[in-house]
Amino acid sequence: xxxxxxxxxxxxxxxxxxxxxxxxxxxxxxxxxxxxxxxxxxxxxxxxxxxxxxxxxxxxxxxxxxxxxxxxxxxxxxxxxxxxxxxxxxxxxxxxxxxxxxxxxxxxxxxxxxxxxxxxxxxxxxxxxxxxxxxxxxxxxxxxxxxxxxxxxxxxxxxxxxxxxxxxxxxxxxxxxxxxxxxxxxxxxxxxxx
Numbered sequence: 001x002x003x004x005x006x007x008x009x010x011x012x013x014x015x016x017x018x019x020x021x022x023x024x025x026x027x028x029x030x031x032x033x034x035x036x037x038x039x040x041x042x043x044x045x046x047x048x049x050x051x052x053x054x055x056x057x058x059x060x061x062x063x064x065x066x067x068x069x070x071x072x073x074x075x076x077x078x079x080x081x082x083x084x085x086x087x088x089x090x091x092x093x094x095x096x097x098x099x100x101x102x103x104x105x106x107x108x109x110x111x112x113x114x115x116x117x118x119x120x121x122x123x124x125x126x127x128x129x130x131x132x133x134x135x136x137x138x139x140x141x142x143x144x145x146x147x148x149x150x151x152x153x154x155x156x157x158x159x160x161x162x163x164x165x166x167x168x169x170x171x172x173x174x175x176x177x178x179x180x181x182x183x184x185x186x187x188x189x190x191x192x193x194x
Contacts, residue, residue, distance in 0.1 A: 033049070074161060080092070081093060123167040126164070128180065130159045
């Protein structure tokens with residue numbers, strides 16, 4: 001008898017459950033006419049709004065937010081390098097590498113180095129400038145330039161950037177590591193090389 005009573009109890013319970021009302025509500029993202037987003041379980045038309053699909057996240061887009069073409073200035077080049085390292089994307093870092101004249105075995109070596117670089121945490125990318133020109137008035141560096149002390153130069157000499165130093169840490173997060181990339185100008189674009 002205990003088996004039969006359990007079976008009847010189970011059957012009564014199954015018949016008592018409301019089958020149609022157990023569906024989960026769907027959350028919809030709607031846009032009102034004034035441009036504000038509304039999240040609701042109702043149909044957007046009932047609220048006087050239009051259906052709106054959620055934006056794809058940056059991960060879904062592959063972090064491929066970049067301008068078409070090459071890096072025309074150093075700021076764009078640093079941006080591309082930073083984005084590639086933050087995304088741990090060796091192919092993106094390779095897209096700004098100057099591959100001209102590199103053999104296939106050399107390319108494999110470079111790709112291995114680039115892959116190691118993108119897998120280390122980035123601290124900063126610092127421009128490396130050329131050494132400033134020697135002082136023409138003080139060629140021997142003695143501190144006696146031969147001019148009066150009240151003379152101030154009218155222009156400043158700005159040393160050009162010749163490389164980019166990528167400051168990183170190793171996997172332990174405390175040991176510093178740096179890589180110096182040389183700069184190349186080719187077809188009016190900036191490229192890096194090791």
